[in-house]
Amino acid sequence: MFGERFVMPADAAILIARPDAVTIARSEQGVVGRLLREGAVAAWRGVAPILVWVPPMLLIAPLVMLAVGSFTEVWDSRGLMGASTEAYREALKFGGTAIAFSLKLATLVTAIVTVLAVPTAYALARYSGATVLMVKQILMLPIILPPMALAIGLIVLYPALSGTFSIFVLAHVVLAFPFAVWPIGAALTAMDFRVLETAARTLGASQLQSFFLVILPNIARAAIVGATTVFVVSIAEVNAGLFLSSADYRPLSVALLGAFMDFDIRVAAALTVIFTIVVSPAFVVMEVLLRRGTRT
Structure with a gap:
């Protein structure tokens, strides 16, 4: 070796x-x-x-x-010909009531959902257990189930509300609710709100004061994002609207679908442009509010 x-x-x-x-x-x-x-x-x-x-x-x-x-005189298989604003006059005549109805509905639904989503998200983030888990799973149902199934269920469950404004509000609140709860819940989890609450209570604030003066300002941005999403979801919802619509109440999305199916494509195109104009300000308002929140 x-x-x-x-x-x-x-x-x-x-x-x-x-x-x-x-x-x-x-x-x-x-x-x-x-x-x-x-x-x-x-x-x-x-x-x-x-x-x-x-x-x-x-x-x-x-x-x-x-x-x-939408600004043409003729739009058919031969292509686009001429220039005219007649499609917009017809679109407003055909869908003007639907536009006003959708704006009213979306605004009311956004207010209701936001007011309900804040305490709901807070409770789900604060507590744990089998009951909380079950509630979270139930909140997922409007995302999983087809909207038309919800519409049919509401009509069967509340036949007296069929064809009324109230059934639209109820359906849209249920469909849009998860979209407001999720961002608020994520914001609460990310900022570890229990530490902030403990600090506020140590300084002499009550449970209610700590929520409104400490927690609520910190989740305001998430609430704004959720409210904007709810507004857009309500405006764009068409599946449930097909079953809930009546002679008196028809949302813009259903009117838009009807225009594509039954009317001149120019009118449908004009309604699409109007639809985009109606929805776009929601994102502008959201961006302005978020920037103000960042500066403050």
Whole structure:
């Protein structure tokens, strides 16, 4: 064992004989790594604009086409011909009542859902157990079940409300409720509200004061996001509206669908533009309120 000769590997012998070989190898690796990083950055710079601009263009292109078509005299298989605003006059005549109804409905539903969602999200975040878990699962049902199933269930359960404004309010509150609870609940979980409550109580605040003066201001941004989502969901809801609509009450989304199915496509395009104009201010208001909340 002690008589055996140790044979040094050829590579190790070269490195010992030439210490600068290690430096050269490391330098070459550094150059290769830098070239790879520069290549990856260059490739990303080429791909990034595509990833940023293609999805919005895919969404905007149909709206642009509808907007252009809504100002034409004729839109058929031959294409777009002439220029006219007649489609908007017909759209307002056909869907003016539906627009007013949808705005009234969405505003009322947004107010009701927001007022109910804040304490609900607070209770779900504050407590735990099987009951809380069951409530959370129940809140998922409007997302899982088809809206038309809810509409049929409400008609069967409350036949006296069929065709009334109240059944629309009830259906939209149920459908939109989860969209307000989720962001508020996420905000409560993220900020560890129990620590804030403990600090407020230590300073002499009551449970009610700590909620309104400490917790509520911290979840205001989440409540704004939830309220905006509820407004848009209510305006855009069409499946339940098909079953709940009556001669007196018909939402804008149902009128829009009816225009596409029964009327000139120019009128449907004009209603689509009006629909977009009605919904867009909600996002503008949300952005303004969120920016004010950030500054304060």
